[in-house]
Every structure is written in C-alpha cells, then in structure tokens.
C-alpha cells in the first residue's frame with residue numbers, strides 16, 4: 001500500500017504550541033511504512049529530539065516550501081503568507097469555505113500553484129467531523145470559568161499543562177460549597193470536556209442538551225452559578241440569557257462561552273458580541289450589584305497544547321493509511337476543495 005511522505009511543518013503563530021502528529025503516533029506511522037519529516041519549531045510542545053528518537057527526519061523551520069512534490073504538508077493553523085503559490089498537498093484548518101476574511105486569497109494561492117487543500121474541518125464520515133479539538137476546548141473553557149468564579153483568574157492566560165490546571169481546580173475548591181454549574185450542549189465533544197473539568201473542580205454539574213432546551217426554563221438556567229455554553233447553533237432561537245436578565249437578581253455570575261458565536265445570528269448569548277483574548281480573558285456585564293462575567297476565548301485548545309495535540313493526533317493517525325488514495329474522509333474533504341477551486 002502506498003504511504004505518502006508526511007511533512008510536519010512548524011506553526012507560523014508564535015503562540016501556537018500544538019502539533020498535528022505527536023511523537024508516539026509518528027513512531028506508529030513509521031512502523032507502518034510512512035516517512036515522516038518534522039520541521040524545527042521554537043514553540044512546539046514536543047521537542048524535536050522526541051521525533052528523532054522514533055525515526056523521523058528533521059528539516060529547518062518553513063522548509064516545506066521546498067519539500068519533495070509528493071510530500072503532504074501537515075499543520076494545524078494558517079500557512080505563512082509566503083510563498084504566493086502553493087504547490088503541495090496541505091492538511092490543516094484553512095477556514096476557507098465560508099467566506100471568511102482572507103479565504104479567497106488562500107484558495108487563489110492553491111489555484112495558482114496547482115496544490116491541493118485537504119481541510120481537517122471537512123474530514124467527515126457520514127457527514128460527521130472525525131478530527132476536532134472540541135473536548136479540550138470545553139475542558140479548558142469550563143476550567144477558566146470556574147477559576148474566574150472563584151476569584152482565581154485575575155489576569156492573562158497562556159498555554160498550560162492539564163496537571164497544573166487540575167491542581168488549581170482542586171486546590172481552589174477547598175473550603176467552598178460546590179458551585180452549581182450548567183453545561184448546555186453537554187452531550188457533544190466540548191460539553192463532555194466541560195463536564196469533566198467541572199467534575200474535577202468539585203462543582204455540582206447539571207447537563208442539558210437538545211431535549212432540555214426545547215422549552216427553555218430560564219429561571220432554572222439562571223439558578224446556576226456558572227454556565228458553560230457548548231451548543232452548536234446554526235439558526236437564531238430563543239437566547240439562553242437576555243439583556244433583561246443582566247440587570248435582574250440571579251444566581252448566575254460566570255459564563256464560559258465555548259461556542260464564541262458572538263457575531264453570529266445564532267448567538268445564544270446575544271448580550272455579548274465580542275470574543276475575549278488570552279490577554280483580557282473576561283468581559284463584564286450587568287450592574288455593580290448583579291455582575292455577569294463572560295469568557296469567550298476562540299482559541300481555547302491552544303491553552304492545553306499537549307493534551308490537544310495528543311487527542312488530535314489520535315484521531316488523525318488512523319485516517320492516514322487512506323490518504324494516498326484520497327479515500328474515506330479524505331474524499332469528502334477533497335470534494336469541498338474541488339467545489340471551491342477549479
């Protein structure tokens with residue numbers, strides 16, 4: 001069976017420590033007949049020596065531009081702006097098919113260079129995504145909400161390990177009554193992660209999914225200390241929290257909005273219309289007496305780079321034997337590319 005040469009590029013963003021294939025999975029791929037080249041990276045959470053130890057070749061940062069023609073360049077986030085023409089097959093999250101800012105330029109680079117994009121977001125089986133970062137997004141999103149609620153998140157956030165995060169979740173619970181925390185979208189990937197973090201934190205967790213919001217019981221919703229919104233929402237519908245709720249007395253004080261649907265028509269927390277950042281993670285609403293604080297960070301998985309990389313790699317690895325034939329989920333992703341690039 002044919003095995004393409006996998007080229008793991010260095011991420012362009014200086015804050016991005018994740019990697020799509022971790023050393024343990026690179027070892028499995030090499031045993032299965034793949035050649036794996038890993039670029040040097042100043043930020044990656046796994047050291048280059050860990051890849052060398054399992055038999056990967058190494059290459060300088062950004063040298064994928066000169067990779068052999070058949071190599072498949074694998075990354076997570078956007079490509080650097082150079083070169084102008086893309087000749088290789090690239091696997092990454094391009095965010096290029098929904099009219100996003102800069103999307104047309106990216107597609108034009110592929111068109112000009114004759115390259116091919118196999119966008120990870122569009123790797124699907126029976127229409128369902130098979131590689132995603134949702135679990136750890138929910139985990140860290142819920143964890144930050146709890147820490148903020150406990151007065152333990154005063155300033156900036158940055159990449160951390162799960163062990164450190166869990167230690168903070170456990171140490172800050174001592175001597176407190178368990179907070180009432182509600183996860184909506186609890187059966188999904190991020191909802192499952194959120195539930196796990198809240199459990200580690202010692203919260204009393206309520207889990208709602210679709211059936212529980214058909215007739216929204218807003219008083220019950222507002223009678224929680226913490227809300228973590230993990231709902232995939234495509235159409236406008238009755239908001240979970242309204243402007244009117246902001247001024248009124250309520251138990252709810254902290255919201256982790258994992259969806260970050262802040263500018264979408266389908267925003268279920270429409271009082272908030274902006275994301276928050278690692279530098280300024282919290283936005284404050286409501287009155288002095290009845291504040292409501294929201295964390296809506298749109299790159300949550302990068303805050304747990306090791307765990308996010310491990311789970312991503314575990315999902316991607318088993319798909320790679322089908323890559324050479326563009327079979328299975330690769331065919332689905334390629335179809336999206338062909339629809340957009342002729």
Ligand SMILES: NC(=O)c1ccc[n+]([C@@H]2O[C@H](COP(=O)([O-])OP(=O)(O)OC[C@H]3O[C@@H](n4cnc5c(N)ncnc54)[C@H](O)[C@@H]3O)[C@@H](O)[C@H]2O)c1
Nearest residue numbers: 134137185187188189190209210213231232259298299300
């Ligand atoms: N902030 C970040 O860094 C980050 C990272 C990854 C994903 N996300 C976002 O998180 C969201 C969730 O992603 P996911 O991978 O967990 O999705 P998912 O499809 O695994 O789960 C979504 C869940 O929402 C439920 N749901 C849908 N409509 C509902 C409703 N009206 N009421 C209650 N539940 C409802 C679904 O049944 C499902 O269980 C998406 O918007 C995604 O883009 C954000």
